[in-house]
Amino acid sequence: MNARVLAVTGRSRVRRAANGSAAEGAARAGLTARGVIYLLVGVLALRIALGDGDRQADRGGALAELSDKPFGAVLLWALGAGLVGMALWRLSEALFGATGKDGHTVRKRLPAAARCVFYAFVAYSVLAFAAGSSGSGSGDRQSRDVTARVMELPAGRWLVGLAGAAIVVAGVVIGVQAVRRTYRRKLKPGALGPRTRRLVDVTGVGGGVARGLVFAGAGAFAVRAAVDYDPGRVKGMDDTLRSFAGTPLGPWLLGLVAAGLVLFGVFSFALARLRRV
DSSP states (O other): OHHHHHHHHHHHHHHHHHTSHHHHHHHHHHHHHHHHHHHHHHHHHHHHHTTOOOSOSSHHHHHHHHHTSTTHHHHHHHHHHHHHHHHHHHHHHHHHOOSSTTTTSHHHHHHHHHHHHHHHHHHHHHHHHHTTOOOSOOHHHHHHHHHHHHHTSTTHHHHHHHHHHHHHHHHHHHHHHHHHTGGGGGBOTTOOOHHHHHHHHHHHHHHHHHHHHHHHHHHHHHHHHHHHTOGGGOOOHHHHHHHHTTSTTTHHHHHHHHHHHHHHHHHHHHHHHHBOO
8 A cells, every 4th residue: 555655656746847847948948949930931931922032931941041140050959959848848748648637638648749759850850950960951852752752661652641631630620729719728827918818819810720721731732642642742831831822812822821820930939938838
């Protein structure tokens, strides 16, 4: 009985440590880093919409833009460290549960684990860029190369199609959740005054819808690549954004989506301050 009590007490202490100030600092640093990337990608996409873009509107382009700034190397390392914090925060949620009444359910832990893997990869690519590696490269080219390798596997075509469909669903969910303002459930109680609430809603809804559109568009191109059995149909973030300019609305739609990504960057900054962790 004593051993059981000690085990339970030990797990509780580990959980409190995971959800303590270290995890909170990692989460807020990660959200800030995410905001920087989306803000820069949005600005680069706006330049493309205005016909003045000479860089790709994706993570690689954002990192190159940041590296050109004063103390660019320091900023890149700080950005990578923030994304490591994001990955560790999601790992703590996967292992010990997230905030909220259902935060310890499998339904919440599995997405946290997936986000941990995703942000660990993003953090690695940013740190590799900061260290002078050319491994980050073009996101569009990387997407096509990975798709080509997957298609060589048994049932690879189906895997690409299912992955694309999952990304489309994720994009729709992101957009719907933004419109429904479900992010409010994760904010600190009483943290929103009238002006802050308006700022969070404008950036959260506009940014979330734009982000959802980009996800859904990229997923749709992956599904098409699977149907046509052509890895060249896959598009990364830059090509997906540029494809909006090819619609009947032309550069106007690209400009709106780009502005939405800027809003999502600002929304991430707001979450870094206001989110419950």
